[in-house]
Amino acid sequence: MSPAGKQHGWTESFLVYRNPKVVSMLFLGFSAGLPILLVFGTLSAWLRVEGVDKTTIGFVSWVALAYGLKFFWSPLIDRAPVPVLTKALGQRRGWMLLAQIGVIYGLVSMASSDPVGHLQATVLFALITAFSSATQDISIDAWRIEAIEEDYQGAMAGAYQLGYRLGMIVAGGGAFSLAYYYSWPVAYLFMAAFMLIGPVMVMIIAEPDHPQPSGAAAYRGLPVLVRLKHWFIGAVLDPFREFFVRQGLFAVVILGFIMVYRISDITLGVMANPFYIDMGYTELEIGLVTKTVGPFVTIAGALVGGVLVMRYGKMRMLLLGAVLVVLTNLLFAWLATQEARLLWLILVVGADNLAAGIATTTFVAYLSSLTNKAYTATQYALFSSIMLLLAKFVAGFSGLVVDGTSYPFFFVYAAALGIPSVLLILVLMKREQRLLQEAEV
Incomplete structure (x- = not known):
């Protein structure tokens, strides 16, 4: 491990993109970039084609606020275990997989909904998708930072952006093309299928070291309310x-x-x-x-x-x-x-x-x-x-x-x-x- 801030030669700097963890960020970035347009710009287009008025479409776009409010539930991603998944996969991968399952469920449900007759259901499924996607972002960011030393974070961010932009291109131009030749529900089903890249990568990558704060296990055996208080503080x-x-x-x-x-x-x-x-x-x-x-x-x-x-x-x-x-x-x-x-x-x-x-x-x-x-x-x-x-x-x-x-x-x-x-x-x-x-x- 090189000390943070050390300067590397040009050859080493370019070859950083061959690092397996950096390559993994490409696919995780794709999984993160795919959902956001599907609950924002692409969804707005679908609703407009179905005849939903522009004022309502504007209100529906608020589901994307989940991405700006994710710090509210990020402490759960840091400290709370996911039943079964955390034990099997680890803290980061467990939350990542749960969030990806939520995104896939949301997209499939949106595809099966009727935005004209039951707009509320479509919006609810879009909200589930956005919330799950924001949760995936939190867990992927945590994995990215913990999985490799600081000197490689620039390359990790570059690979993440590459994957993220490709995901947005698929969710934008790709979804529009599928909707044109088939239908919007078919387009969203295809997008849900593309999201399977995320769970596959979760099974391939390794769980990083996740140091626990000192005293994290010191409150076992105490009353529930006392443990909740200490959990909130920690x-x-x-x-x-x-x-x-x-x-x-x-x-x-x-x-x-x-x-x-x-x-x-x-x-x-x-x-x-x-x-x-x-x-x-x-x-x-x-x-x-x-x-x-x-x-x-x-x-x-x-x-x-x-x-x-x-x-x-x-x-x-x-x-x-x-x-x-x-x-x-x-x-x-x-x-x-x-x-x-x-x-x-x-x-x-x-x-x-x-x-x-x-x-x-x-x-x-x-x-x-x-x-x-x-x-x-x-x-x-x-x-x-x-x-x-x-x-x-x-x-x-x-x-x-x-x-x-x-x-x-x-x-x-x-x-x-x-x-x-x-x-x-x-x-x-x-x-x-x-x-x-x-x-x-």
Whole structure:
């Protein structure tokens, strides 16, 4: 095992994707990326085809909020055993398999439901699918962090993103194609079949070491209420307390950085499609570039990001990713002043997706390094939720900014939102350098 932060040669950095655990993340990422569109964008299309009104479709999309609220039940994934499955497979694999069974059940049930006559049932099954999918995300993230040393987390994140994007492509374009040639129920049955990749991988991968917090078995034999009290303290409160004790007051700076890192690209993303339409690009051009070229460039960026993290370390790549996001947002400001030429759209969207792939892979590796393996699921779920809270809130005002100014101004504004993350990364790098110097003394 190499020490965290060690720089590796180029050959070793590229060959990291041959590591069996990294390869496993490709398939687990596919299993994680497949369900989200099936309860969000793809489901919305199905409901609209069936004649469900747009207001109702908007309300139905709230089932996807399960992904943003998963930190509420993440302590269970860390500490509570799954009857039979935990004993047979281990804590991480047991929860993973249970969640995958829930996703498959939800998708099969959605396929057999009638969204016109019994919409409530369809929504209930979609909620089961979303909840199970979010639970799978928690357990996969925990497995990813615990299964391999920190130096490999960039590659693990890159492989995960590759699989995740492929899963989304299947759940998007694949489901639409099946619905066109057959029907939406048939499409959802096929998606449930694709989800079998997840359980197969659970049977192949090994359970990682999952250190238990000290004193975890000290309360056996005590009354039930007393044990529940201590369980709540250990499973829910201790993960947050441990992070603040370990990081000290600097924990506030770290959480602030997590909050602002995605604000720039999430804010831009809200107005991206309206911008393309207002520029005069056709639906075919928009679909070709954003749904075909864009995802594959993002995948390339994710894989490149994994190599660069392995080669240069996560902190320098965090800085590079943040700067690239700012610069590519400025490219949109330039695009807004040009005529609607397909080549310009391909180049700008391609650059934006490449930057997003590199930045996201590096950010996932960084968040993974912050967790204590005794509380992996809870702490990582907390970080990933904090990442979206402020960003989603600020992004909600994007339309107001565009309506009150112009697209070029909006994209400069979106780029400027990325400056705080660049500054905070410099602070984090300075602190890490100081800690390394103190460790050498």
